[in-house]
Amino acid sequence: MAPTDPLPSLAVTAAALAPFPTITVVGPTGAVGREVLDLLLRGGVPAARIRCIGPDRAVGTQVPYGAAQLAVESLRAEVFVRDGLALLCADADTARSCRELARGSGCMLVDNSAAFRTEPDVPLVVPEVNGSEFDLAACELACNPNCSTILLLVALHPLRRAFGIEELVVATYQAVSGAGAAGIEELFAETRSALDGAPPAPRVFPEPCAFNVWSHESPIDPATGLNGEEAKLVAESRRIWGDPRLRVSPTCVRVPVVRAHTEAVRVTLHTAAREAEIRAALARAAGIRVVDDRAHNDFPTPRKAMACDEVLVGRIRRDPCAEVGPDGASRTWSLLLSGDQLRKGAALNALQVAVLAAAARR
Amino acid sequence: MAPTDPLPSLAVTAAALAPFPTITVVGPTGAVGREVLDLLLRGGVPAARIRCIGPDRAVGTQVPYGAAQLAVESLRAEVFVRDGLALLCADADTARSCRELARGSGCMLVDNSAAFRTEPDVPLVVPEVNGSEFDLAACELACNPNCSTILLLVALHPLRRAFGIEELVVATYQAVSGAGAAGIEELFAETRSALDGAPPAPRVFPEPCAFNVWSHESPIDPATGLNGEEAKLVAESRRIWGDPRLRVSPTCVRVPVVRAHTEAVRVTLHTAAREAEIRAALARAAGIRVVDDRAHNDFPTPRKAMACDEVLVGRIRRDPCAEVGPDGASRTWSLLLSGDQLRKGAALNALQVAVLAAAARR
Numbered sequence: 001m002a003p004t005d006p007l008p009s010l011a012v013t014a015a016a017l018a019p020f021p022t023i024t025v026v027g028p029t030g031a032v033g034r035e036v037l038d039l040l041l042r043g044g045v046p047a048a049r050i051r052c053i054g055p056d057r058a059v060g061t062q063v064p065y066g067a068a069q070l071a072v073e074s075l076r077a078e079v080f081v082r083d084g085l086a087l088l089c090a091d092a093d094t095a096r097s098c099r100e101l102a103r104g105s106g107c108m109l110v111d112n113s114a115a116f117r118t119e120p121d122v123p124l125v126v127p128e129v130n131g132s133e134f135d136l137a138a139c140e141l142a143c144n145p146n147c148s149t150i151l152l153l154v155a156l157h158p159l160r161r162a163f164g165i166e167e168l169v170v171a172t173y174q175a176v177s178g179a180g181a182a183g184i185e186e187l188f189a190e191t192r193s194a195l196d197g198a199p200p201a202p203r204v205f206p207e208p209c210a211f212n213v214w215s216h217e218s219p220i221d222p223a224t225g226l227n228g229e230e231a232k233l234v235a236e237s238r239r240i241w242g243d244p245r246l247r248v249s250p251t252c253v254r255v256p257v258v259r260a261h262t263e264a265v266r267v268t269l270h271t272a273a274r275e276a277e278i279r280a281a282l283a284r285a286a287g288i289r290v291v292d293d294r295a296h297n298d299f300p301t302p303r304k305a306m307a308c309d310e311v312l313v314g315r316i317r318r319d320p321c322a323e324v325g326p327d328g329a330s331r332t333w334s335l336l337l338s339g340d341q342l343r344k345g346a347a348l349n350a351l352q353v354a355v356l357a358a359a360a361r362r
Numbered sequence: 363m364a365p366t367d368p369l370p371s372l373a374v375t376a377a378a379l380a381p382f383p384t385i386t387v388v389g390p391t392g393a394v395g396r397e398v399l400d401l402l403l404r405g406g407v408p409a410a411r412i413r414c415i416g417p418d419r420a421v422g423t424q425v426p427y428g429a430a431q432l433a434v435e436s437l438r439a440e441v442f443v444r445d446g447l448a449l450l451c452a453d454a455d456t457a458r459s460c461r462e463l464a465r466g467s468g469c470m471l472v473d474n475s476a477a478f479r480t481e482p483d484v485p486l487v488v489p490e491v492n493g494s495e496f497d498l499a500a501c502e503l504a505c506n507p508n509c510s511t512i513l514l515l516v517a518l519h520p521l522r523r524a525f526g527i528e529e530l531v532v533a534t535y536q537a538v539s540g541a542g543a544a545g546i547e548e549l550f551a552e553t554r555s556a557l558d559g560a561p562p563a564p565r566v567f568p569e570p571c572a573f574n575v576w577s578h579e580s581p582i583d584p585a586t587g588l589n590g591e592e593a594k595l596v597a598e599s600r601r602i603w604g605d606p607r608l609r610v611s612p613t614c615v616r617v618p619v620v621r622a623h624t625e626a627v628r629v630t631l632h633t634a635a636r637e638a639e640i641r642a643a644l645a646r647a648a649g650i651r652v653v654d655d656r657a658h659n660d661f662p663t664p665r666k667a668m669a670c671d672e673v674l675v676g677r678i679r680r681d682p683c684a685e686v687g688p689d690g691a692s693r694t695w696s697l698l699l700s701g702d703q704l705r706k707g708a709a710l711n712a713l714q715v716a717v718l719a720a721a722a723r724r
Contacts, residue, residue: 167683171533171626173575173615187573192557195550206658211549211620212665213535215677215698220656225679227659234682247683251626251696253535255617258573264533264613294582296568297589303574315577317587320596321529321609334613336577 007131007286008359010352013043017354019361020085020108021049026098027090028052028063028072031181031259032112035347036087041066043351053079053086055094075101082106085354088113089347099141108357109141110350117143117236126150127352128287129157130240137360142353145240146232147345148172148252152263153240154311154344155337158285159278160241164270166331167247170233173255173262174216175302175341179204187256209256216252227252260302261345262338266319272329278316287344288313300338309348311339369493369648370721372714375405379716381723382447382470383411388460389452390414390425390434393543393621394474397709398449403428405713415441415448417456437463444468447716450475451709461503470719471503472712479505479598488512489714490649491519492602498719506715507602508594509707510534510614513623515602516673516706517699520647521640522603526632528693529609532595535617535624536578537664537703541566549618571618578614589614622664623707624700628681634691640678649706650675662700671710673701 009016017023023045027033040050047068054061054072062069073079075094080086080102088095092115099116102109116122123134123142126149136142144150152170159165176183182204190200191210200208207214218228226234229252238246247268255262273281283290291300292314300312318324319332339345371378379385385407389395402412409430416423416434424431435441437456442448442464450457454477461478464471478484485496485504488511498504506512514532521527538545544566552562553572562570569576580590588596591614600608609630617624635643645652653662654676662674680686681694701707 169531169611169628171613173535173617188557191553195554195557207663208665211618212663213617213619213624214663215659215661217659220659222656224682225656225677226682230682249531249628249681249683249694249696251533251628251677251698253624253626253698255535255575256573257575257618262575262615264615266531266611266613294584294587297577297579297582299577301569301574301576303570315587315613319611320586320588320592321611332611334611336613336615 007127008356010127010355012039012348012351012355014045017043017045017085017358019358020083020354022051022081022084023049024051024053024079024084024086026053026075026086026088026094028070029054029058030089031177031184031342032346033089035342036089036351037063037065039347039351051079077101077105080105080107084108085110087350087354108139108354110144110353111141112144112346112350114146114232116141117145124236124240125353126153126240126349127356129153131356135360136357139357142357144346144350144353145236146229147178147341148174148229148261148263149233149236149240150345150349151261151311151337151339152233152265153237154287154339155313155335156265156267158281158288159267159269162277162281163273165246165267166270167268168237169249169266171251171264172253173257174252175257175259175261176209176254177259177341184258187258191256205254209254211256213253213255216254257302258306259342260305260338260340262300262302262336264336266332266334269331269333272325272331274327274329275316275318278333282313282316287311290314292316300336302338305338305340307343308340309344311337311344313337369489370718372489372717374401374710374713374717376407379405379407379447379720381720382445382716384413384443384446385411386413386415386441386446386448388415388437388448388450388456390432391416391420392451393539393546393704394708395451397704398451398713399425399427401709401713413441439463442467442469446470447472449712449716464502470501470716472506472715473503474506474708474712476508476594478503479507486598486602487715488515488602488711489718491515493718497722499722501719504715504719506708506712507598508591509540509703510536510591510623510625511595511598511602512707512711513673513699513701514595514625514627515599516649516701517675517697518627518629520643520650521629521631524639524643525635527608527629528632529630530599531611531628533613533626534615535619536614537619537621537623538571538616539621539703546620549620553618567616571616573618575615575617578616619664620668621702621704622667622700623703624662624664624698626698628694628696631693631695634687634693636689636691637678637680640695644675644678649673652676654678662698664700667700667702669705670702671706673699673706675699
C-alpha cells in the first residue's frame with residue numbers, strides 16, 4: 001500500500017527515447033502498429049530512426065509516416081540491434097519468433113501479445129501502476145498486459161494505494177479493435193449491410209457485430225467457465241498488484257464500438273472511504289481524467305476516450321446497498337471507465353514502458 | 363421461498379382474453395404499441411375487438427393490423443368501457459389522464475409507463491415472478507415494471523425460489539428502443555451519417571449513439587448518484603420480490619442495439635448451490651431459454667433475443683473467486699441474459715398481465 005516511487009515522465013518523445021537510437025516496429029500495418037507510428041510521429045521521432053518489419057505479404061510496401069514513407073522489411077535476426085528497441089505489435093507466434101531471433105542481440109523487446117505474459121521473469125508492466133518495481137536497465141523483454149487489464153488497473157490503482165482493494169466486479173463493453181484492423185473493417189462493412197437490409201456474414205467474430213453485443217469471442221475454459229479475456233483480467237490484475245488473493249469477477253462482452261473499451265466496475269475497498277476522498281485520489285492520479293458531471297449526464301464514453309492518452313473515469317458513486325458509516329464512508333463504490341484500447345490499452349502503454357527503460361539506461 | 367402457485371397459461375390468445383370483449387391500445391403507433399398489436403394479431407384477436415387511441419396528431423390516421431386497418435381515435439372517457447381492457451403504451455402523463463378518464467368505468471388498465479409503479483396499492487406484476495400474489499379479478503389498474511427489471515427478475519426468479527438471493531451486481535447493455543421509436547430512428551440515421559463521415563447530431567439521446575455506449579440518459583439523483591433507470595432496478599426488484607433488504611448494485615448503460623437488452627449479472631445466493639442445480643432450476647423455469655454452449659461460444663445476444671418471448675440466459679458459471687464447498691457448491695454465480703425490451707420487457711408482459719386478469723374474471 002506504500003505510494004509508488006515517483007516515476008520519470010512518461011511522455012513519449014524523441015528525446016525520452018534517445019537511448020534507443022533505432023526503433024523497430026514489428027507489425028506496422030496492424031491497428032496497434034499504426035497507433036505506435038502515430039505516437040512516435042507525435043513525439044517527434046525522425047523517420048530515419050524507425051524500421052518497419054512486416055509479414056511476407058507486406059514486405060516491399062511502404063507505410064506512411066508524416067510526410068515520409070517507411071519501407072516494410074522482412075523479419076530476420078539482423079533486425080534486432082544492440083541498443084535497439086523493438087515494439088512487437090503482432091500475434092503471439094510472431095512475438096515468439098522475434099524473441100528467438102533477438103536473443104543476445106542487446107535489443108529490448110516490448111510485446112503487445114499474450115505470448116509471454118505469464119512468464120514470471122518477464123516484467124508485465126503498466127507504468128503508472130508497477131513501473132517503479134522493475135529494473136528495466138538490463139531488461140531484454142517486457143510485456144504489455146491485456147488492454148482491459150491496463151485500463152482497469154490505471155483507473156483503480158489510486159484507490160488501491162489509498163484504501164486497498166478486496167474485490168472487483170467488472171463488466172466490460174469492449175471495442176472491436178481488440179480483434180485488430182480486421183475487426184474494425186468487419187464492424188463497418190457489416191453495419192453498412194445491416195442498414196441495407198442484408199443478412200450478416202461474420203468472419204472475424206463468431207456473432208454478427210452490427211447492432212449487437214456478444215460475450216467475448218475468446219475460448220471458454222470448460223473447467224472455470226471463464227473466457228480467455230476474463231481469465232487474463234483475473235490473472236494479470238493479481239500478478240501486477242502482487243495480490244494473489246484479490247477477488248476479480250469479470251464478464252467480458254464486445255460491443256459495436258470502434259476503438260475504446262468501457263468497463264462498469266464495482267470495487268470493494270479494504271478501508272472505508274468518503275466520496276470526497278475517493279474523488280481526490282482519482283483526480284490527482286497519473287493517467288486518469290475524471291469525467292463526472294451529474295447535472296449534464298456527462299460521463300466517460302468510448303467516443304470521448306477515443307484518441308485520448310488518459311483513462312476517463314466517472315459515475316463515481318457509493319454502492320446503493322453498502323454499509324455507510326456516520327461520516328458517509330463506505331467500502332463499496334461503483335464507477336464507469338473508458339479508455340482507448342489501441343492507445344493506452346496497447347500502443348501508448350508499450351511506448352511508456354520503453355520510455356521507462358530508456359530512462360533506466362541513461 | 364415457497365414455490366409460487368401454478369399459474370394459468372400465459373399464452374396471449376383471443377380465447378384467453380375473451381373476458382375482455384374490447385381491447386383498447388393507447389399509443390398504437392409507438393414502439394411498444396406496435397408490438398402489442400403484433401402480439402394480438404399473432405394471438406388471433408380479430409380487428410373488430412381492438413380500438414386504437416392516439417395523440418391528436420395521429421387521430422384520423424389508420425394503423426395496419428394484418429390485412430385490416432384500425433382507425434386511430436382520440437382519448438376521451440367513452441373509450442374506457444365496462445369489461446374493457448386498455449393497454450397503455452404511452453408516456454406517464456397520458457397514463458395519468460387515462461386513469462382519471464377511466465375511473466369507475468369498469469375498464470381494466472395495464473400501464474407500461476412509470477406513472478404508478480411506486481403506488482403500493484397498484485399491482486406491479488411480472489406474471490412468472492409474482493403473478494399469483496394478486497387478485498386481479500377486480501383490479502382496475504396494474505403496472506408493468508421497468509423493462510430491465512422484468513428481464514432480470516424473470517431470469518433470476520428460479521434461483522431465488524430455490525436458493526434465495528442476497529445480492530445482485532448488474533451491468534446492463536440496453537437497446538435504444540427503451541427510448542421508443544424515435545430512439546431506433548436516431549440509431550439508424552446517426553449510424554448512416556457516421557459511416558458517411560458526417561459529425562453526429564444527437565437529439566433523442568444526450569450522446570452520439572452510433573458506435574458508442576453511454577451511461578443511461580435518465581437523470582442522476584444527486585443524493586445517491588444513481589440514474590433513474592438504476593433507481594428503478596433497485597426499488598422494483600425489492601418491491602416485486604417483497605425483500606426490502608435485497609442488495610442490488612446496478613450500472614445502466616445504453617448500447618447501439620435496436621430492441622433487446624442484455625445484462626451481466628453476478629448473483630450471491632443465500633444457500634450454496636452446485637452448477638447442476640443452478641442449471642436445472644433455470645432450465646425448467648417459465649419464460650426462460652438457456653443458451654449456453656461453451657464449445658461453440660454460443661450465448662445470449664440481443665440479436666438472438668429479438669422477437670423472442672423468452673429471456674435468454676447463458677454464460678452460467680461459478681464466480682472465479684467464490685468460496686467453494688467440497689461438493690462444488692458456491693453462493694456466488696455469474697450469468698448473462700438477453701431479452702427483447704419491446705416484447706417481454708414491455709408489450710408481452712402487459713398482455714400476460716391481462717391474460718392473468720382475464721383468467722381471474724372467468
